[in-house]
Amino acid sequence: MATMEAVQFSFTERNLALNKVPIPEVRNPLDVLIKVAYAGICGTDLHILAGEYPCRQMGAITLGHEISGTVVEVGCGTNTIGIFKDGGWAQYVLCPEEQVHKLPQNLTLEQAVLAEPLSCIAHGWDITSPLIVGEKILLLGAGITGALWACVLHLQGHRTVVVSEPNTTRLEMMRKLNTNYKMVTPEQLKKNAQKDPEWYSFDVVIDCSGDVGAIEQGFSLMNSGGKLVVYGVAPPANKISISPYDIFRKEITIVGVRTNPYTFKKALDLIASLGSRYLSHTALGVKPFLLSEYQEAIDTLKKGTIMKAVFRM
Numbered sequence: 169m170a171t172m173e174a175v176q177f178s179f180t181e182r183n184l185a186l187n188k189v190p191i192p193e194v195r196n197p198l199d200v201l202i203k204v205a206y207a208g209i210c211g212t213d214l215h216i217l218a219g220e221y222p223c224r225q226m227g228a229i230t231l232g233h234e235i236s237g238t239v240v241e242v243g244c245g246t247n248t249i250g251i252f253k254d255g256g257w258a259q260y261v262l263c264p265e266e267q268v269h270k271l272p273q274n275l276t277l278e279q280a281v282l283a284e285p286l287s288c289i290a291h292g293w294d295i296t297s298p299l300i301v302g303e304k305i306l307l308l309g310a311g312i313t314g315a316l317w318a319c320v321l322h323l324q325g326h327r328t329v330v331v332s333e334p335n336t337t338r339l340e341m342m343r344k345l346n347t348n349y350k351m352v353t354p355e356q357l358k359k360n361a362q363k364d365p366e367w368y369s370f371d372v373v374i375d376c377s378g379d380v381g382a383i384e385q386g387f388s389l390m391n392s393g394g395k396l397v398v399y400g401v402a403p404p405a406n407k408i409s410i411s412p413y414d415i416f417r418k419e420i421t422i423v424g425v426r427t428n429p430y431t432f433k434k435a436l437d438l439i440a441s442l443g444s445r446y447l448s449h450t451a452l453g454v455k456p457f458l459l460s461e462y463q464e465a466i467d468t469l470k471k472g473t474i475m476k477a478v479f480r481m
C-alpha cells in the first residue's frame with residue numbers, strides 16, 4: 169500500500185506527530201483525491217491543539233482545513249475536512265467533490281491556500297453589510313485574520329480604519345500592507361481615546377482576536393448605532409462583561425460570524441480582485457514549512473513573529 173507523510177493530532181494524547189499513513193483511496197463516487205500543494209495552520213487549529221475547539225474525538229486525525237493542490241483522481245459526503253475527518257496537513261487529502269473548487273487560471277496555489285480564511289471573511293462581509301465607506305472601523309487583532317479583513321476593507325474603499333494589536337511585531341507586519349491604517353496597541357488605543365474621544369469612537373468594531381479584553385475595549389469605544397462583529401473564536405467558557413444599558417442607549421447591533429457556508433466562490437472572486445497587490449505570502453507574513461517542521465511551524469505561529477504558517481509540500 170502506498171504511504172504518505174501526515175501531521176496528525178491524537179485526541180487522547182493531545183499531541184502532534186508526523187506519521188506514515190496510507191494514501192487515501194477514492195472509493196466513493198463523489199470523492200476527489202487532491203495532491204496537496206499548500207495547507208495552512210490557522211488560529212482555529214491552535215484552539216484545537218489547546219482543547220478549546222471541538223474536533224473528532226477518536227484516534228489520530230490529520231488536521232488542515234485550508235488547502236490548495238491539484239486533483240489526481242476523481243471518484244466522485246459533509247464533515248469538516250481537517251476537523252472531523254482527515255485534512256490537508258499531508259501529501260494527499262480526500263475531499264468530497266462539493267468541497268473542491270476549480271481555480272481560475274490566473275490564481276496561484278500560493279494564493280489559493282488563503283481561500284478558506286477568505287471564504288469566512290466573505291461570509292462575515294455578507295452578514296455585516298452594509299459597511300459604508302467613511303464609517304470608522306476598529307479591527308481588533310492583527311493575526312492573519314485581522315490582516316485579511318484589512319485587505320478586504322481596503323480593497324472595498326475603506327480608509328478610516330484603526331487596527332489594535334498588542335504584538336508590535338505584528339503591527340509592523342500589518343504596516344507592510346501599505347493601507348495607511350492607524351496601527352496601535354490596546355494601551356495606545358486607550359490613551360488616544362482618552363485624549364480624543366470623538367475621533368476614537370467607532371461605527372463598526374470587528375473582533376479578530378477572540379480575546380475578552382479586546383471585545384470589551386472595542387465595545388466601550390462604539391458610536392451610537394454601531395455594529396459589533398464577533399468574528400474571533402473565544403474559548404467557549406469565556407464571558408464578556410458589557411452594559412445592557414449601553415446596548416440600549418446606543419442601539420448597538422451585535423453579530424456573530426461562523427465560518428463559510430457557501431462562500432468559496434465569493435472567496436475565489438475576492439482573491440482575483442485582491443491579487444498580488446495584497447496577497448503575496450511575503451507581504452502578508454505567511455511562512456512556508458515542511459511537514460517535518462510542524463513543531464517549529466506551530467511554535468513560530470504561537471510566538472506571533474509571523475502572521476501565518478503554511479505547509480508547502
Ligand SMILES: NC(=O)c1ccc[n+]([C@@H]2O[C@H](COP(=O)([O-])OP(=O)(O)OC[C@H]3O[C@@H](n4cnc5c(N)ncnc54)[C@H](O)[C@@H]3O)[C@@H](O)[C@H]2O)c1
Nearest residue numbers: 211212288309311312313377378379382399400401425427
Ligand atoms: N468567524 C470565523 O469564521 C473565523 C474564521 C477564521 C478564524 N477565526 C478566528 O479569528 C481569530 C483570529 O484568527 P488568527 O488566525 O488571526 O489568530 P491569531 O491568534 O494569530 O491572531 C489573534 C491576534 O489577536 C491579538 N490580540 C490578543 N489580545 C488582544 C487585544 N486585547 N486587543 C487586540 N488584539 C489582541 C493577538 O496578539 C493576535 O495577534 C481566532 O480566534 C480564530 O479562531 C474565526
Ligand SMILES: [Zn+2]
Nearest residue numbers: 210211212234
Ligand atoms: Zn481556519
